[in-house]
Amino acid sequence: MLKKLLLVVMSLIASIGMAMAAVNINTATEQELESLPGIGAAKAKAIVEYRKANGNFKSVEDLKSVKGIGDKVFDKLKSEVAVSGTTTVATAPAKDAKPPKADKKDAKPAAAASSSEKAKK
Template sequence: MHSTLKKIFFYGLATLAASVSSAAVNINTASESELTALPGVGPAKAKAIVAYRKQHGNFKTVDELKNVKGIGEGIFSKLRNEATVAAPVKKAAQPAVKK
């Protein structure tokens, strides 16, 4: 593959990876319905996550999900890469372009 094409290919992969990682569900702020977007999490587990969060406060790490009733190692391994406790990074405002 030509080196320019390689650069374009890898830039595309990096962009795709960034967009996928930015779609992570914040388990500290997500509603029950938003939590059901996580693999292996249905309405009952989403309710348990919210209840745990209310009782114990915000999750310090995603690994803490294993303390929620109904989330074992199997389900955790499916959702760990799609859950986050980090606040989303806000982009700096860009000045309006005048025409």
């Protein structure tokens, strides 16, 4: 009996987790769409362009109308997309994003700055 109860609780937790990781295909940015399995930059762009040209998706299955999204790709992502609600997936930084470089002119070592100041006096 306890095992069955535990199984039910675990199923509920899993389904809540899936519901929380949804991407609204009608409002998501390209970067948010890229968080979906099987969706890279090109397919994310195709989804956004399709949406701009044809209006909002009426159902999740309408994604199959986007060039490059067939049954296999659709099967991978269908449980993670919705046509309403808010996108709840945190976006990752761009793959090619690099941290800003320190400006060498402004980054004088303290010892060098103090010795040059002494030389001026």
